[in-house]
Amino acid sequence: MKSQEALALLRKHGASEGVIGHVKKVRDYALEIAREAGADLELVEAGALLHDIGRSKTHGIDHAVVGAEILRREGVDPRIVRIVERHVGAGITKEEARWLGLPPKDYIPQTLEEKIVCHADNLTGDRRRINIHEALDKALKKWSPGAADRLVQMHFDVFRPQEAELLRCDKEAVERSIGKLDVLYKIYPRGEGCRVAAYGHDAKKAAARLRSLKA
16 A cells, blocks of 8 residues: 555545644654664555554544554555554553453554554654653553563564674663663673663664773
8 A cells, every 4th residue: 555545544534634744753763663674664654654543533542443443444455454453552462452441352563564663653752753761651650561561572673783792791881871862772791791782763873882882
């Protein structure tokens, strides 16, 4: 599905200009991530543009389920339907769905494209991108612990790491070097040294800072 077709569907079903503006921002970030990750760009673009089509009917947590049903009736590619159905939060388990009053099924993103759209949505506010630390802080305050953990794992799943080798592993120095950059990182010990892998929008910048650390 081409972007013009997706936008036409949004307007056909009465999506507001605010929703259309938001999904375009999510589309832009999702494509940026998808290019680096080697994902299906056309599928990511269509899923990102249509992920909030259900908000033409409801702004409740059920908007993903409603949106998926709209797209099924329209005969849209099932892969796009699943992106829309599974984009809320960092995915919703069958148990969480039952508690939330949704049809009891698993809404956890499975494919790379599903994860990219879901995560790009979490990293896109109404008016601006937000970094992973802001998104995680929001998740810890409003989501279940399991959902917050899924957000972290999804970050590692969709971003390709940028790595730096350190001859002496100083975790405090690593933390100071990375600071407030828009990344999460993993440390892999290697004798007295370590390999640090940074994931996220500022990963290249983080890796460059780490490489500049003196042994």
